Amino acid sequence: MNETYIRCGDSRLDALVPRIREFLRSDISEYNMLGTPIRAYRTPDAPSIWIRDHSEMMRGAKYWETDLQSAIDHFAETQTAKGWIFDYFTMTPEKVPCEKENWAKYVRVPVEADVEYRFIKAVHLAWQASGDDKWMKRLLPNMERALQYVLTDEWRWDKKTKLVKRAYTIDTWDFDYTAGRHPWLNFQINDHTYWGIMHGDNSGYYEAFNLLSKMYDHAGNRSRARYWRRYAEMFRRRANKVCFNGRFYTHHVHLVPVRIEGVDESEQLSLSNPMDINRGMATHAIAASILREYQRRGQTTKAFAEWFSIDPPFPDGIHGDEKIIGGAYCNGGIMPLVGGELALAALDHGFEEYGVRQLLKYEELTRNNETYLWYFPNGKPASPETSTSPDASPTDGWGSSAILYGLLEGLAGIVDTDKLYRKVRLSPRWIAAGREEAEAACTYGPSGAGIQYTYLHNPSSKTIEMEIRGMAHVDLRVMLPANARSVSAKLNGRKSAMSGYVVESSPYAAMAFDLRKKAGITIKYEEIKG
Numbered sequence: 001m002n003e004t005y006i007r008c009g010d011s012r013l014d015a016l017v018p019r020i021r022e023f024l025r026s027d028i029s030e031y032n033m034l035g036t037p038i039r040a041y042r043t044p045d046a047p048s049i050w051i052r053d054h055s056e057m058m059r060g061a062k063y064w065e066t067d068l069q070s071a072i073d074h075f076a077e078t079q080t081a082k083g084w085i086f087d088y089f090t091m092t093p094e095k096v097p098c099e100k101e102n103w104a105k106y107v108r109v110p111v112e113a114d115v116e117y118r119f120i121k122a123v124h125l126a127w128q129a130s131g132d133d134k135w136m137k138r139l140l141p142n143m144e145r146a147l148q149y150v151l152t153d154e155w156r157w158d159k160k161t162k163l164v165k166r167a168y169t170i171d172t173w174d175f176d177y178t179a180g181r182h183p184w185l186n187f188q189i190n191d192h193t194y195w196g197i198m199h200g201d202n203s204g205y206y207e208a209f210n211l212l213s214k215m216y217d218h219a220g221n222r223s224r225a226r227y228w229r230r231y232a233e234m235f236r237r238r239a240n241k242v243c244f245n246g247r248f249y250t251h252h253v254h255l256v257p258v259r260i261e262g263v264d265e266s267e268q269l270s271l272s273n274p275m276d277i278n279r280g281m282a283t284h285a286i287a288a289s290i291l292r293e294y295q296r297r298g299q300t301t302k303a304f305a306e307w308f309s310i311d312p313p314f315p316d317g318i319h320g321d322e323k324i325i326g327g328a329y330c331n332g333g334i335m336p337l338v339g340g341e342l343a344l345a346a347l348d349h350g351f352e353e354y355g356v357r358q359l360l361k362y363e364e365l366t367r368n369n370e371t372y373l374w375y376f377p378n379g380k381p382a383s384p385e386t387s388t389s390p391d392a393s394p395t396d397g398w399g400s401s402a403i404l405y406g407l408l409e410g411l412a413g414i415v416d417t418d419k420l421y422r423k424v425r426l427s428p429r430w431i432a433a434g435r436e437e438a439e440a441a442c443t444y445g446p447s448g449a450g451i452q453y454t455y456l457h458n459p460s461s462k463t464i465e466m467e468i469r470g471m472a473h474v475d476l477r478v479m480l481p482a483n484a485r486s487v488s489a490k491l492n493g494r495k496s497a498m499s500g501y502v503v504e505s506s507p508y509a510a511m512a513f514d515l516r517k518k519a520g521i522t523i524k525y526e527e528i529k530g
Contacts, residue, residue: 002448004063004408005017010435047092051088057398057401069132072139082153085119113156116150116205128420129446162238166195166201172198196252199250199276207281209229239281270310335399336371337398340406343356350504372392414451467518473514481527486498489522
C-alpha cells in the first residue's frame with residue numbers, strides 16, 4: 001500500500017487529493033539551521049517555519065512526506081528552560097527590503113498562548129505516521145515542560161477560571177487590541193493588556209492533554225496517562241462552562257473589562273469554533289448548536305462561504321493597521337482552513353450533506369489550481385497589497401490540509417485512533433455525497449502503513465458491501481440511507497454482530513472486528529415506513 005486517494009466517480013471530489021498534494025509540494029521549505037538539516041512546511045505568506053502552520057499542514061503532508069521529525073526536533077532542541085517553545089525560526093530575510101541579514105532568527109510572539117499545544121499535536125502526528133516509539137518517548141519531557149509552563153505562567157494561566165488566557169487578539173492570531181495605545185500591530189504584553197479566555201486555546205490544550213495521555217499509555221507510563229486523561233476531563237467541563245454561550249463559543253471572555261464601540265461581541269463567531277468540535281472539547285449537543293449557527297449564517301451572509309475568520313468583524317483599522325479592515329485577513333476574511341474544519345465537524349455530527357457542500361465549494365474555488373490563506377467575502381483572494389504579510393502565494397497549505405482532513409477523515413471516514421493504522425475508526429459516508437461506489441486509501445509517508453477499502457451500495461437490494469485491506473482492529477460505522485435501519489451483517493460470509501445508532505437524523509450500522517489483510521463486509525438494511 002503506497003497511495004492516498006479517493007475514487008468515487010464524482011470528478012470534483014476525486015480531484016481534491018492530487019490537487020492538494022501539489023499545493024503542499026509547493027510549500028516545502030528546507031533550511032540548514034546551525035548545521036542541522038530541516039525539512040518542513042511553510043505557509044505561503046511567510047518564508048519562516050512556524051510550528052503553528054507546520055503542525056496544521058502535517059495533517060495533509062503526513063500522507064506523502066517522509067521527514068516529519070526534523071522540524072519538531074529543532075523546536076524541541078530550542079525549547080527554553082522555562083518550557084516555552086518558539087513560534088518560528090528562519091534564515092531568510094523577512095521584511096524585505098528593510099531586512100537584509102540572512103542570520104538564524106528565532107521568534108516567540110508574546111501574546112501567543114497556543115504554541116505549546118501545537119508542538120504536542122505535531123509530535124503526535126509525526127509519531128502516529130512513523131510509529132517511532134523511541135523518538136516519541138524522548139520528547140515526553142519536552143511536552144511535559146511545555147504544559148507545565150502554560151499551566152503555571154502568569155502570562156498564560158488564569159488562576160480564577162483555571163483556564164488558559166491570552167491577550168485580546170482576533171481568535172488565535174498574533175496581535176492584540178490596545179485601544180490605540182500602540183501605533184501599529186501589537187505583539188507585546190504590558191500592564192494595559194486586555195486579558196481574556198479564548199476558546200480555541202483551551203480546546204487545543206484539551207486535545208493536547210488527551211494526546212499526551214495516549215502517548216504515555218504507549219510508553220507504558222500508566223500513571224501519567226491517567227493523570228492527563230483525568231485533567232483533560234475536568235478542564236473540558238470548566239472550558240465549556242466559561243466559553244459556551246448557548247449557541248457557540250464566545251470569542252473572548254473578558255478578564256479585563258473593555259468595550260469596543262460598534263462591536264456586538266455576543267454575536268461574534270470566530271474561526272476556532274469548528275476546531276473546538278474536532279478537538280473533542282464540544283459535546284455533541286454543543287457541536288450541533290455550533291453547526292446550526294453556521295448554517296443559519298450561511299443562509300444570510302453575503303459572503304461566498306461561511307468560513308469566517310470572525311463574523312461580524314471588528315471596525316476597520318482598530319488593531320493598528322489600515323489593511324485590517326472588515327472582510328480582510330483575520331478580521332472577517334473567508335478562510336479555507338475554517339471550511340475544512342467545518343466539513344469534518346459536520347460530517348462527524350450528523351450534518352453530513354452540509355459537510356460535503358463545504359468540500360465541493362472548496363473544489364470549485366480552487367479549480368484554477370490556486371488556493372489562498374484568505375479571501376475577501378466577494379471571493380477576491382489575498383494579495384501582497386491587501387495583506388500585512390510580505391507574500392500571498394496561491395498554494396495555501398493550512399487551508400488545503402484542513403480540506404483534506406475533512407475529505408479523508410470525514411467523508412471517506414478513515415481515522416487512525418492508534419498509530420500506523422493499527423486501530424481504525426472507519427466511517428464511510430458516501431451516501432451523503434450521492435455516491436453508490438467508491439474506493440479510498442490512506443497511507444503514511446514515513447512508514448508506508450495504510451488501509452484501503454472499496455464500497456458498493458446497491459439500493460435495489462438494500463445492501464452495502466465493502467472489501468477492506470490492511471492490518472488493524474476496525475471500528476466500522478457505515479452511514480445508511482435516510483429512514484433506514486440495519487437488519488443484518490456478514491463478515492467474510494458469516495453472520496456478524498452489529499448494532500445501529502442515529503446521529504441527529506442520520507442512521508448508521510456499527511460493528512467491530514480484527515482485520516487480517518482482507519475482509520469482506522455485507523450490511524443489509526430496511527426502510528422504515530411512515
